[in-house]
Amino acid sequence: MTLLSVNHLKKEYKSKRSSQKVEALRDIDFQVEEGEFIAIMGESGSGKSTLLNCIATLDRPTAGQIQIQGRDLAAFKDKDLASFRREHLGFVFQEFNLLDTLSVKDNIYLPLVLSKKTQGKEEKLAKLAIRLGIENLLDKYPYELSGGQQQRVAIARALITNPEILLCDEPTGALDSKNASEILNLFDACHQNGQTILMVTHSPLSASHAKRVLFIKDGMVFHQIYRGDKSEQEMLVAINDAMTNLLGGQS
Ligand SMILES: Nc1ncnc2c1ncn2[C@@H]1O[C@H](COP(=O)(O)OP(=O)(O)OP(=O)(O)O)[C@@H](O)[C@H]1O
Numbered sequence: 001m002t003l004l005s006v007n008h009l010k011k012e013y014k015s016k017r018s019s020q021k022v023e024a025l026r027d028i029d030f031q032v033e034e035g036e037f038i039a040i041m042g043e044s045g046s047g048k049s050t051l052l053n054c055i056a057t058l059d060r061p062t063a064g065q066i067q068i069q070g071r072d073l074a075a076f077k078d079k080d081l082a083s084f085r086r087e088h089l090g091f092v093f094q095e096f097n098l099l100d101t102l103s104v105k106d107n108i109y110l111p112l113v114l115s116k117k118t119q120g121k122e123e124k125l126a127k128l129a130i131r132l133g134i135e136n137l138l139d140k141y142p143y144e145l146s147g148g149q150q151q152r153v154a155i156a157r158a159l160i161t162n163p164e165i166l167l168c169d170e171p172t173g174a175l176d177s178k179n180a181s182e183i184l185n186l187f188d189a190c191h192q193n194g195q196t197i198l199m200v201t202h203s204p205l206s207a208s209h210a211k212r213v214l215f216i217k218d219g220m221v222f223h224q225i226y227r228g229d230k231s232e233q234e235m236l237v238a239i240n241d242a243m244t245n246l247l248g249g250q251s
Pocket residue numbers: 013014015022023024042043044045046047048049050051
């Protein structure tokens with residue numbers, strides 16, 4: 001079943017200094033099936049964050065359509081978007097974005113508290129804590145944790161509402177290679193569990209964990225690689241080749 005449908009998406013920003021417009025997204029078109037793990041790659045400035053922000057309902061497109069489970073995001077009023085975002089989407093950021101004044105446990109509960117859906121929260125937390133290997137960290141505070149531990153907690157916070165899509169912006173960007181690889185293994189496990197994941201990344205290694213990689217250039221999807229039967233290593237080679245031939249070659 002198609003979970004996310006992005007049709008002819010266009011986003012223009014008006015420049016503050018001149019009347020010129022920046023066309024961040026020109027014509028983006030793709031579909032995501034339920035349970036897919038997709039990476040989005042592209043050079044700096046190619047529009048990846050703009051695309052993620054539009055899907056995340058944090059920004060409105062200039063034209064085109066985004067549907068999540070058949071719901072057209074343009075039809076939502078601003079005041080309804082926040083609750084839609086909280087209840088249907090999960091976010092993982094490069095810089096973890098945990099609140100230092102709350103314990104790990106309370107950070108993870110926060111989306112449930114904000115949605116007033118705290119019933120059964122202990123059970124949900126207990127299951128997630130085991131899956132993510134953070135059982136011993138729940139009473140600590142974010143500043144007491146390593147980067148890798150903080151990202152595990154951030155993933156738990158993103159998953160506790162059982163979101164339809166996990167949206168990740170450079171989730172391993174602030175981690176060393178060992179911690180990055182542990183986080184990527186967690187994404188693999190989430191994916192095997194049926195979680196739909198959309199991850200923006202500069203890292204070919206991170207993207208090699210995905211089942212499909214979309215390359216964005218000049219505000220359009222101009223290439224895709226399917227994992228198919230490829231091993232992670234073969235996928236990594238294919239991604240690096242695509243980056244050399246397509247991104248490097250045409251810019
Ligand atoms: N708020 C804004 N106002 C004006 N222009 C913007 C705004 N946000 C992004 N842009 C422009 O839109 C284009 C796409 O930016 P975007 O941040 O989406 O790229 P990106 O692929 O995520 O880059 P990076 O990999 O460096 O994060 C760039 O030319 C950028 O300068």
